Amino acid sequence: MHRLLLLFILLLPLSLSAQLGSRADSLIIAHADWKIDSLDGFVLKQKHFSARNCLGSNQNICILEIPADSPRRLAFTFEQQRTPTSLQAAHSDALAAVNGSFFDMKLHNPICYLRIDGNELGVNTPQASDSVHRKYYQYGSVALRHGRPHFLVPDSARLYERLWPDSNIMTAGPMLIRDGSLIPMRNDRTFVTDRHNRTAIAIRPDGTVLLVTVDGRTRQSQGLSLHDFQLLLRYLGCCDALNLDGGGSTTMYVRGKPNAGIVNRPSDNFRFDFKGERSVSNCIIIK
DSSP states (O other), X not given: OHHHHHHHHHTSOHHHHHHHHHHHHXXXXXXXXXXXXXXXXXXXXXXXXXXXXXXXXXXXXXXXXXXXXXXXXXXEEEEEEEEEHHHHHHHTTOSEEEEOSOBOTTTOOBSSOEEETTEEEEOOOOBTTBSSBOOXXXXXXXXXXXXXXXXXXXXXXXXXXXXXXXXXXXXXXXXXXXXXXXXXXXXXXXXXXXXXXXXXXXXXXXSOEEEEEEOOSSSSOOOBOHHHHHHHHHHTTOSEEEEOOOGGGOOEEETTOTGGGBOSOOBTTSSSSSOBOOEEEEEEEEO
16 A cells, blocks of 8 residues: 555656645644653653654654743853753753754854843854855844744844844744745755754744754654755744754753753764763753
């Protein structure tokens, strides 16, 4: 039966075949037997998709969901010396956390705009030949207002965020979904087209906030292109979604869980285990 279905799809016009594939992926994700932990004001969902049946490859996906009526709030953390997500969360007495935005591996500083409690801690680093305009991964921002995310899309000016009055702003990018529409992705960058670990912050129309990680760079979880990451977030019902730092930085922490609270499989050791956490500059935490 499966062979007949595969042959049927291969014989279809490409556009119709892609649509069927998208529907199949959507159903697989929607009807998966997610491992669900109801925690104090938020929910942890986990699923390891094997047999290459999720967006064409093996995937390990973790989701933190904060309902609109939850008393839990988000905050940003930053440390001068790069520190693992789990330790930044512990230093802030956080219930959970994911890694935040991009940073310089050697200098430790953020390379995207970061403002915490009114203090500017990082600005968008310039192109080597263009100090005026921002880089591709700096075209999306999230502001926290009373601990809830509000998504902002800056223009090309590198320091545009300084015009915003919000006390807490994190820039990353690109925006993946805005007002329910997928944002067109560039096709000339491996950052976009190759499979990598991914992290995102997103929201549903009902106000539910999602922090999402997808592991990568191992046989058990190969990661996603940004296009496929968009599709995953759309299948999860998100109307706005911002791509955060990924790759070896991708980490999800939940206080009290085994493995020092690491619930995904960080890949900085290139193994499918819980020991590959990378030190990062900043995080998004649940308080």
